[in-house]
Amino acid sequence: MGWWMIKQNLNELNYFVIVARTGSFTRAAAQLGVTQSALSQAIRSLEANLDIRLLTRTTRSVSPTLAGERLLNAIGHRFDDIENELEALTELRDKPAGTVKITCGDFIIQSTLLPKLANVLKQYPDINIEFNVNYGYTDIVAQRIDAGVRLGETIDKDMIAVPIGKELNMAAVASPEYFAKHQKPNTPKDLTAHNCINIRFPTHGGLYAWEFEKEGEELNVNVRGQLIFNTSHHIVEAALQGLGIAFLPEEEFGEHIKNGNLIKVLADWCPAFPGYYLYYPSRRQPSPAFKIVLEALKQQ
Amino acid sequence: MGWWMIKQNLNELNYFVIVARTGSFTRAAAQLGVTQSALSQAIRSLEANLDIRLLTRTTRSVSPTLAGERLLNAIGHRFDDIENELEALTELRDKPAGTVKITCGDFIIQSTLLPKLANVLKQYPDINIEFNVNYGYTDIVAQRIDAGVRLGETIDKDMIAVPIGKELNMAAVASPEYFAKHQKPNTPKDLTAHNCINIRFPTHGGLYAWEFEKEGEELNVNVRGQLIFNTSHHIVEAALQGLGIAFLPEEEFGEHIKNGNLIKVLADWCPAFPGYYLYYPSRRQPSPAFKIVLEALKQQ
DNA sequence: ATCCTTTATTAGTAATACTTATTAATGGGC
DNA sequence: GCCCATTAATAAGTATTACTAATAAAGGAT
Numbered sequence: 001m002g003w004w005m006i007k008q009n010l011n012e013l014n015y016f017v018i019v020a021r022t023g024s025f026t027r028a029a030a031q032l033g034v035t036q037s038a039l040s041q042a043i044r045s046l047e048a049n050l051d052i053r054l055l056t057r058t059t060r061s062v063s064p065t066l067a068g069e070r071l072l073n074a075i076g077h078r079f080d081d082i083e084n085e086l087e088a089l090t091e092l093r094d095k096p097a098g099t100v101k102i103t104c105g106d107f108i109i110q111s112t113l114l115p116k117l118a119n120v121l122k123q124y125p126d127i128n129i130e131f132n133v134n135y136g137y138t139d140i141v142a143q144r145i146d147a148g149v150r151l152g153e154t155i156d157k158d159m160i161a162v163p164i165g166k167e168l169n170m171a172a173v174a175s176p177e178y179f180a181k182h183q184k185p186n187t188p189k190d191l192t193a194h195n196c197i198n199i200r201f202p203t204h205g206g207l208y209a210w211e212f213e214k215e216g217e218e219l220n221v222n223v224r225g226q227l228i229f230n231t232s233h234h235i236v237e238a239a240l241q242g243l244g245i246a247f248l249p250e251e252e253f254g255e256h257i258k259n260g261n262l263i264k265v266l267a268d269w270c271p272a273f274p275g276y277y278l279y280y281p282s283r284r285q286p287s288p289a290f291k292i293v294l295e296a297l298k299q300q
Numbered sequence: 301m302g303w304w305m306i307k308q309n310l311n312e313l314n315y316f317v318i319v320a321r322t323g324s325f326t327r328a329a330a331q332l333g334v335t336q337s338a339l340s341q342a343i344r345s346l347e348a349n350l351d352i353r354l355l356t357r358t359t360r361s362v363s364p365t366l367a368g369e370r371l372l373n374a375i376g377h378r379f380d381d382i383e384n385e386l387e388a389l390t391e392l393r394d395k396p397a398g399t400v401k402i403t404c405g406d407f408i409i410q411s412t413l414l415p416k417l418a419n420v421l422k423q424y425p426d427i428n429i430e431f432n433v434n435y436g437y438t439d440i441v442a443q444r445i446d447a448g449v450r451l452g453e454t455i456d457k458d459m460i461a462v463p464i465g466k467e468l469n470m471a472a473v474a475s476p477e478y479f480a481k482h483q484k485p486n487t488p489k490d491l492t493a494h495n496c497i498n499i500r501f502p503t504h505g506g507l508y509a510w511e512f513e514k515e516g517e518e519l520n521v522n523v524r525g526q527l528i529f530n531t532s533h534h535i536v537e538a539a540l541q542g543l544g545i546a547f548l549p550e551e552e553f554g555e556h557i558k559n560g561n562l563i564k565v566l567a568d569w570c571p572a573f574p575g576y577y578l579y580y581p582s583r584r585q586p587s588p589a590f591k592i593v594l595e596a597l598k599q600q
Numbered sequence: 601a602t603c604c605t606t607t608a609t610t611a612g613t614a615a616t617a618c619t620t621a622t623t624a625a626t627g628g629g630c
Numbered sequence: 631g632c633c634c635a636t637t638a639a640t641a642a643g644t645a646t647t648a649c650t651a652a653t654a655a656a657g658g659a660t
Contacts, residue, residue: 009386010379011310014310026607034648037608040607041649044608050386050393051393059655060657062607074388075385089352089371090350093351325638334618335619337619337638338618339638340639360627
């Protein structure tokens, strides 16, 4: 055994690539949808066939050997290429197929993405969309995610950003209960005396400095308060419970303003926002499915 | 099914590449060492998974569809790369492994190649050598053969040629029976009156013009006779049976000259030959096994 | 030292890949 | 034009393999 190790190992080789990249049998197994045991056996079999050790593994770490490193570098991206080509091939089908992965916040899914994509899902039953709700920084290139949706300001280079959805109006609100105890602010500067619910930026780790504007005058306020979130949903909840002033796109408060559960302040200072952008790597060649999704999202 | 057609099809994809390249399920099956039926089912399964037709096939021909053509172009050489890398990886093993394919004439195998390679075979049990005895022109690049052995004159460009074995002395011989009926030639020009056993060149389709030399004077004779071969073995046999004069490297006549079964003539006109050359593509990166074989053959 | 996480192992099972045998279709030879 | 040889498709059965579930062993972290 060993003198015809040429082929037939292709699936095992692919397994190896995934394990080596993730550095973990367990994570690789999750990614591939098999058990960790299957991978363990596959790698063992591969190493036996090649008669060379590819991964040095303890119960705590998995790292490629010299040979494994070399093999990974040499063949890893070939498998990527093959996978990409398979995706691309679907554009020659009658109906395009494939999975499009999008990372975004949770609110935007219901408010914008799902409505816009409903027709795509119906029209192309072989197109799948995976949403990855993630408030932290997401490297969509490294994680092989097709696109991300974030507020307009933060756009990496090598990324194409297209606006989706309409302009957003920011709104500063708090509950009637809160304003019963605290005076309403008249200018952004008054906010320094208030209990403001902070939001931590996903991309860079900093806190969001609330941005105001009136008659061309721009004012950024570093507010303070007892609560910090990185999810807008919980900010709304906290505001409803009277825990402070929240500052978010007005949409996110839903019916609460109209119902009187939340009261807008500083309305004349609240700027219109360019809104959400979809961004995706300019270098990667888009799959047919992604092209369709992109077109649908571009529609205003 | 079909919305996760991403991977797991790798072996089938490789099968597809081979079938598409050979243009035949049967030949591809022989090459892969499986039955034609296995390939037929694998391709069917692949096409079902991708939901796209890759090969249009009648009972008489197999040719790729548009999608198949594209897929073949896109991923075919990736599989080659992967295979090459697997071969190359063996140089990191304790013992190199792999198969080296050599095309050559039959005589050289016993006279030169096997003696020189005997130690390699013993020392590296995981190295295999496949000899392809072939008198016709062989495109070692297209047929993925590692190297060829031919007489020195014919060297393609993009080929590296290294001399193996010693100089050869040509010899013109015939049987005693023949010379009992015909006068021995004294100069090459006399050969025109003789029944000379011709050899057809493998590379270019022409007949070999016998090359003589004496005191710096070179003489090429287009001889004539009743027999033409493209294998030296049969030329020797024919000469032994008194069917004419043969002109070959002296070695090829073995013991027959010493035994008196064949008689040398024109000895002073017979030149020393540069001998056999091993040639191999300069562009292809040599496998570890081939490096070892090459080293062994270079030794004088 | 203990617990938690991660890989290795074992045994059993489900899945599939392959073989053999046969059929259907096609093109070339006569 | 007909037949034969060749080739791909199909059917059914089997052997192989790939995978799962459960458990053990090992290494870090606290």
